[in-house]
Amino acid sequence: MKYPKHSFFILFYFCITLAILLPVASGCTDESEEAMETGIPATNMPVPLIVHSTVKNFTNENHLSDQDAASSGQPATRVPIEDGNITKFSEGDAAGIFAVRNIGTSTGVIVDNINNTKLLYGTSSEGSTWTPEAAVTLYYYEDVTYVAYYPYKENITIDPTKSVNEITASFATKTELQPATDQSTGELYTASDLMTASGQATDSSDPTKKTLSLAFTHSYSLLVLKTNVAKAKYKAPDGSFKYHPKVTALNADATATDVVIMDIKAYKIANGVFRALIKPAPGDYISGSYTTHKMLIKYNEALAGMAGLAAGQLFEYEVNVPIPGTTGATERALQVGDFYFADGTIWPGGIDTAEADPPKTIKDSPIGVVFMVGALHDGDRPSGGLYFGDPLISAYECKHGLVVSKDGISTSQKWSENPESVAYWLQDNPYLDLSSNILVDTGTLQGYTNTKVLEYYADNSSSGSQLHIISNIRQFRQYNPAPANSSGWYVPSYGEMSLIVSGKGKDTGTAGLTLLNAQLGKVYFGLKLNQYPFWTSSEYSGTQMIGVNTDTGAIQIELKANPKSMRPVLAF
Structure with missing residues (x-):
């Protein structure tokens, strides 16, 4: 049975960014050409790079950093079921980073073999940090641009002669970084959330360290489906008259299963709330299906006022399935003004x-x-x-x-x-x-x-x-x-x-x-x-x-x- 769909509201969120702060320490600020090519500072006293992170959610509102969240007792994790639309990292998350000198020119080159170097997220005496793989150290150079992406995949390459924008855009074309057609678990969903960033190191309050600030942005669009059941809210005390069928109480549909959003198996983050990441597209609709109360519900709705979804944009769609009967409805007598x-x-x-x-x-x-x-x-x-x-x-x-x-x-x-x-x-x-x-x-x-x-x-x-x-x-x-x-x-x-x-x-x-x-x-x-x-x-x-x-x-x-x-x- 197919029930008519009802749109109740549409929300859009732009400028989704994840700010990653990378405090950098190096042995000196006057590197030689040899240090540039080999990665060994002239003082021979390399200072390991400590990477911290702060995050912003889809509404571009500032939130506690992971370190602050941990100290305040709030969850410091990127698991969507806990954080809704807030983007956070969790223990063991991995990002890839590249160091490029003269980026966007014919002489652009990878520096220090920082070429898809894996960074792991975790906690240490420094708080929540990103740490490169063993035996790998990041150094500060004035003319080096760092380009990063999440989640990490092996064998990802870039062309250092391309511009920053071209390189960050290229990640979304990589086969390994496409949104999965099955995002029905937290791991599968998170693995589809491609984010990219770039930046150059700057001075910090500690003269022995440099800071690299990377503002991550989402490369894909986020679609959220809310499934509700609409039951009668009121009934006449004696049942002698009826309330309008749209006078209903909406409840999250805990029985909704097999949810598909734009041909993607969606991830359930709460009863009646599902999400999927898709590539930005010029299409002006959202469609899919799910099963509830032994019914197959199909939906297809235009994106009002939009020509399509952009990267980093959130679109919410709500489906309300009417359930017949007045079981559980509150008795309400007729009133003047009805x-x-x-x-x-x-x-x-x-x-x-x-x-x-x-x-x-x-x-x-x-x-x-x-x-x-x-x-x-x-x-x-x-x-x-x-x-x-x-x-x-x-x-x-x-x-x-x-x-x-x-x-x-x-x-x-x-x-x-x-x-x-x-x-x-x-x-x-x-x-x-x-x-x-x-x-x-x-x-x-x-x-x-x-x-x-x-x-x-x-x-x-x-x-x-x-x-x-x-x-x-x-x-x-x-x-x-x-x-x-x-x-x-x-x-x-x-x-x-x-x-x-x-x-x-x-x-x-x-x-x-x-x-x-x-x-x-x-x-x-x-x-x-x-x-x-x-x-x-x-x-x-x-x-x-x-x-x-x-x-x-x-x-x-x-x-x-x-x-x-x-x-x-x-x-x-």
């Missing part, structure tokens, strides 16, 4: 949640925001005395709450062209067993029933075509489908509109409006509630309807003939 999606799922957007802002990848999907939590059936009376009691809503089993649309209807049309009272018309044309005064509600949350009554009037009255509030809500439904398990969009009653604005039902104030506008501002194309007053489905008389002032939260009697805006709501 986001409601077209498939009826919820994205936690409550004020106290960490998921207050949906990811940009799905930001255009919410269709509204929850503004009331609770059932809408006859008899409920929440705190504050707001009487719910919508006579018809229970038929849809909408027991979770109310949602205000992220979009609205802003129109110059009137509530109605006809001054006729719908309540008066209902006396002779009853709708079901509802009272003819049903539209003259007292602040109940019965916009669904009100809208049904108004639609009945629009379809059966000779003046129904002039009821613009219904033609507008019907057009809105056509272009903004609601989930099948909801009531569908309807015109809110003044009680519902008051609740949207005040957040407290039949009360003044704009706390609800402030909260909802903050949430609507997080949704693409979210239209804030800043046009007042709004149409409602509550009728006051033949010529008037009941509106709500969004500046104060107070009800406001408005003429039906005046143009208004309207914000649909639904129950679910």
Whole structure:
């Protein structure tokens, strides 16, 4: 089975350097030509070269030297599983070094037979040091350039007549120094991490010694794959509604195996974290595969904004594999401010949640925001005395709450062209067993029933075509489908509109409006509630309807003939 891939983030790190300090001591500073050719100083008192090292990681941040790390109790090792992206050397590591006089000229020549001389890393009374092979000594000469590489391989040669840059670049062309196709162990991975450096000796604080500073840089690119499993983070207490499938908790996938990155068997440095070194290439993608939960996962992703990977560059890629079910998910009740999606799922957007802002990848999907939590059936009376009691809503089993649309209807049309009272018309044309005064509600949350009554009037009255509030809500439904398990969009009653604005039902104030506008501002194309007053489905008389002032939260009697805006709501 192949799961879709998800990219969560991409990081690049440049200028990866490993600074190697080589304090040099020689018997004298006035060498003869014989000393230059034979390696024996004129004083006949050679001083052995002591090589120390300091390191930098991929982010180019300074870190403790190996010597300091050891004294501070921190690991002084280059094993990646311990140091992440930090480059350090470990006991027994070997580097090769060349000494070249007149480098980059036709007279360039290897000096003192320092020709792929092996240096070993270890500890001594001098601290962490690099020591040449037995019977080999490095000396200081003014016109000698040292070129080094890591890891050491036998039979590596250079052309001393080439420039420093040409020589260091040539190491990456050597067959022996290519990144391995199998880097699945620490040893294989480390052996693929080619680094090069060059430099000339300088004076030190000790007049009997000279210092050679070599700044190593990585020759290859580092790719890091992070494998995660994405499990449901929340579940409804009674399981009656579902959270959005992307509301997940990511955990490192400890079961990921057989990881391949760009045709290379990758090295596991921690659960769900793998890495591989590759040659810099102009390609603009990363690809590979791995096995988890009896599934073969394949991935192929473009390197955003890049034409390829450069030497010393790090690229991280994350694969999140969704695991179905809600096992282990935390129970979370619906909250005002949650986001409601077209498939009826919820994205936690409550004020106290960490998921207050949906990811940009799905930001255009919410269709509204929850503004009331609770059932809408006859008899409920929440705190504050707001009487719910919508006579018809229970038929849809909408027991979770109310949602205000992220979009609205802003129109110059009137509530109605006809001054006729719908309540008066209902006396002779009853709708079901509802009272003819049903539209003259007292602040109940019965916009669904009100809208049904108004639609009945629009379809059966000779003046129904002039009821613009219904033609507008019907057009809105056509272009903004609601989930099948909801009531569908309807015109809110003044009680519902008051609740949207005040957040407290039949009360003044704009706390609800402030909260909802903050949430609507997080949704693409979210239209804030800043046009007042709004149409409602509550009728006051033949010529008037009941509106709500969004500046104060107070009800406001408005003429039906005046143009208004309207914000649909639904129950679910």
